[in-house]
Amino acid sequence: MRTLTDVRYAGLACSLLLVAASCLAIFYYGIAMSIDFTGGSVIDVSIQTLATAPELQAMLTGQLAEWATVEAGNAAGLWQLLLPVGSPINDPQVIVALFSEQVGLPVTLNQATVIGPQVGEELYNQGGLALIAASLSIMIYLAMRFEWRLALAAIASLVHDAVITLGLLAFLGIKMDLNVVAGLLAVIGYSLNDSIVIADRLRDVLKARPDADIYSSTDLAVKATFSRTLITAGTTLFTIGCLLILGGEALYGFSITLFAGIVTGTWSSVTIASTVQEFLGLSACHYQPKQDLIDEMP
Numbered sequence: 356m357r358t359l360t361d362v363r364y365a366g367l368a369c370s371l372l373l374v375a376a377s378c379l380a381i382f383y384y385g386i387a388m389s390i391d392f393t394g395g396s397v398i399d400v401s402i403q404t405l406a407t408a409p410e411l412q413a414m415l416t417g418q419l420a421e422w423a424t425v426e427a428g429n430a431a432g433l434w435q436l437l438l439p440v441g442s443p444i445n446d447p448q449v450i451v452a453l454f455s456e457q458v459g460l461p462v463t464l465n466q467a468t469v470i471g472p473q474v475g476e477e478l479y480n481q482g483g484l485a486l487i488a489a490s491l492s493i494m495i496y497l498a499m500r501f502e503w504r505l506a507l508a509a510i511a512s513l514v515h516d517a518v519i520t521l522g523l524l525a526f527l528g529i530k531m532d533l534n535v536v537a538g539l540l541a542v543i544g545y546s547l548n549d550s551i552v553i554a555d556r557l558r559d560v561l562k563a564r565p566d567a568d569i570y571s572s573t574d575l576a577v578k579a580t581f582s583r584t585l586i587t588a589g590t591t592l593f594t595i596g597c598l599l600i601l602g603g604e605a606l607y608g609f610s611i612t613l614f615a616g617i618v619t620g621t622w623s624s625v626t627i628a629s630t631v632q633e634f635l636g637l638s639a640c641h642y643q644p645k646q647d648l649i650d651e652m653p
Contacts, residue, residue: 359578360573363573366622366625366626367627378518380525381518384526386521386525387530394440395437395438396469396470397436397468398447398464399428399434399465400434400436400451400454401462401463401465402458408427414457414459415458416457422442422444423442423450424438438450447467451464490543497509497551505554505632507635508631508632509551511627511631512620515619516620516623520539524611524612527611542617545616545617545620546616546620546624548587549580549628550624552583557573573630573632584624584625588618588620598610
């Protein structure tokens with residue numbers, strides 16, 4: 356085997372270790388669900404302060420400190436108070452008055468929204484169905500567009516990216532909300548982007564070099580697309596990095612999900628997608644015309 360093949364399989368071993376570590380993180384820390392899925396009260400308020408959400412959270416005492424969570428809103432000066440289902444204090448006016456007293460600042464109530472547990476469960480189920488439907492649709496497309504072995508390799512790459520991203524979210528304690536689900540759906544699409552490019556080039560190589568072994572053909576396909584992969588991933592990561600740094604707390608979960616997904620998606624296109632199809636026995640003969648069809652040609 357060539358040097359690149361050795362690198363790909365060493366990367367595969369590292370990927371398997373990362374997946375195992377991510378599974379342990381998910382099992383140990385668990386995936387924290389936001390009020391979007393568990394239900395509760397969301398109170399939007401305005402405060403003119405330079406303090407951060409953790410600093411405001413540290414000022415709370417009593418029942419408010421026990422039940423309320425302070426999060427930054429979508430703009431400067433806007434904040435959210437999140438209270439789960441079962442909170443002993445649920446009157447928005449009372450909560451805002453207590454909050455204003457404890458932080459020592461005037462607080463303006465903008466709006467209060469109550470999300471029932473049934474609505475949260477429905478959102479959770481719909482989000483899961485969206486992820487499953489996207490994965491199955493992509494798998495069917497890849498099986499029709501390329502070859503079932505390449506389709507399974509791409510899906511293995513997708514699962515790898517999703518598990519590692521979820522493991523990172525669990526380790527960092529980032530709550531799963533609708534923004535994170537949107538980020539995961541974007542990761543699914545991006546994860547398959549490089550895998551499809553490599554699969555397309557590999558198909559051309561196997562058709563053009565029917566006598567070459569699968570390892571050298573895969574190496575050639577990876578080399579031919581490597582510069583394109585780095586440029587695409589680099590420019591995308593630069594944009595997401597700016598969003599991660601400058602987007603604020605409200606977009607942090609979405610940004611970190613995209614950033615981790617793009618990094619793992621680029622990595623897995625070389626270490627997972629390009630190696631699993633070799634384990635499944637892909638070879639040049641799967642892209643060569645059948646002999647009986649050749650004999651029938653004039």
